[in-house]
Amino acid sequence: MVLLIIIGCFLFAVIIERIYNSYLDTLPKEQKDKVIKKQSEIRCHVCNSDDFEVVGMKYGKLKFQCRNCKTIR
Numbered sequence: 001m002v003l004l005i006i007i008g009c010f011l012f013a014v015i016i017e018r019i020y021n022s023y024l025d026t027l028p029k030e031q032k033d034k035v036i037k038k039q040s041e042i043r044c045h046v047c048n049s050d051d052f053e054v055v056g057m058k059y060g061k062l063k064f065q066c067r068n069c070k071t072i073r
Contacts (some may be wrong), residue, residue, distance in 0.1 A: 046071050 024032050043050055044066040052064040054070065064073045 042073070044069060044073070045070055 009032065024035065027035065035064070041050055042052055044052075047069045049066055049067065049068045051067045052073070053067055054062050055065040056063045066073065
């Protein structure tokens with residue numbers, strides 16, 4: 001039963017991803033690039049700043065720290 005729920009959640013995520021990608025394909029190139037760039041920006045959830053510095057690495061991924069409020073992300 002738990003396996004079916006996990007598979008269902010995975011399929012739901014895949015379907016949402018395909019719908020979003022098809023939506024992006026309908027946009028003109030300028031708007032598509034703007035949306036993708038906005039998605040890729042990192043913002044601090046506390047102070048909404050985009051000024052980060054790398055403070056380390058954990059599990060092969062970089063860890064960033066906000067320079068304004070010192071929150072680690």
